Amino acid sequence: MDEEPSSRRGPRPGGPWGGWERHGLPWRSTLAVGVFVLVGSGFAARNQPERVAIDGLARTLLVLAVLPLLLRHRRPVPVVSAVAAVTLAYLAAGFAYGPVFVPVALACFAAVVHGHRRAAWWALGSLWAGHLLIAHWLYRYLPPAGDGPAPWGQELPTAAFVVAILAASELVRVRREQWAKERAERAAAERRRADEERLRIARELHDVLAHSLSVINVQAGVGLALLDSDPTQARTALTTIKAASKEALGEVRQVLDTLRAPGDAPRAPAPGLDRLPELVEQAAAAGLTVRTETEGRPRRLPPGTELAAFRIVQEALTNVVRHSGSRTATVVLGYRAGTLEVSVDDAGPATGGDAGGSGNGLAGMRERAAALGGTIEAGTRPDGGFRVRASLPVRPEEPIR
DSSP states (O other): OOSOOGGGGSOOOSSTTHHHHHTTOOHHHHHHHHHHHHHHHHHHHHTOTTSBOOOHHHHHHHHHHHGGGGGTTTOHHHHHHHHHHHHHHHHHTTBOOSTTHHHHHHHHHHHHHTTOHHHHHHHHHHHHHHHHHHHHTSGGGSSSTTOOOOOGGGHHHHHHHHHHHHHHHHHHHHHHHHHHHHHHHHHHHHHHHHHHHHHHHHHHHHHHHHHHHHHHHHHHHHHHHHTTTOHHHHHHHHHHHHHHHHHHHHHHHHHHHHHHOTTSOOSSOOOOGGGHHHHHHHHHHTTOEEEEEEESOOBOOOHHHHHHHHHHHHHHHHHHHHHBSOSEEEEEEEEETTEEEEEEEEOOOBOOSOOOOOSOHHHHHHHHHHHTTOEEEEEEOTTSOEEEEEEEEOOTTOOBO
């Protein structure tokens, strides 16, 4: 925690102080504090003639109190201890009060902000205790000669100064922790959004490709079987393959466009239940007869609900083509109060063969339903068929079609 980031320790261009800058030392602020302390202490000594005049020893102690501040971000504990000790030596030598306490305040501030509040409290407490001893008991043994005890009333401002330093340091430390926590939360939220977007795109690509490739696979088998005996029917199968692949390429391109320009609106609207007849035609091209039924009064649905319902029907029909021995399926759309129910049934039985696919179709359908707060059930019917039933919540205030 005390080390500065490596990026700050890299070389920095320009200036006669480039060597110091290269090590990431806060030399500018330390230099400014040093000049202020040296000059200010000289003025303070003029107003305190009873104290020892500023001489070479005083200036040396002041410089020694300021120099450790160069390492206050890297080694805050030894720095605050060293500054407090040098300051106490300065006071014991009888020199004037004044800006000498600025390095102490800055070192304590750095220690608390970096999480070493106990070291800062010990340093300030030791300095204050040493000052009490010097000002009220040891003054007769220390310069200046003939000095008397300090008035106890001056300890109140000293205590206020100490409390102010610690309070300001704690406030900054708490704010820095809050900012760090907020940054971490924002980064986590961005990662969650990125993960959700990747999952959404993966679902879209799976649903588009799984359905279209299933149709292409069936028609390719038909075309190969009839290529010699019935060229006309084989040509029809190839035409279906061409149409299915073209549609799949268009939908894949639409999904990938959202990756290239995430801030732009999609060039084409997302699929909805108005494209259900297209699914029926594609299923028919794959040799599947689909009957559609509508229960309740159709109404306009949110785009997300339309897309989820379309993809659920698409995936369910794809599974019928792949896994069911039945060549018929029934799709029922039930418009209930506040709910859209989607049901896809086939008569079965399952073929039991390997029809390809990733096995993520049912998981994708459940994710789509859960994203809208809905549910989905999929399983074998008592008569041997298979049923997919989804319940998607719909806002009741949606207007009628």
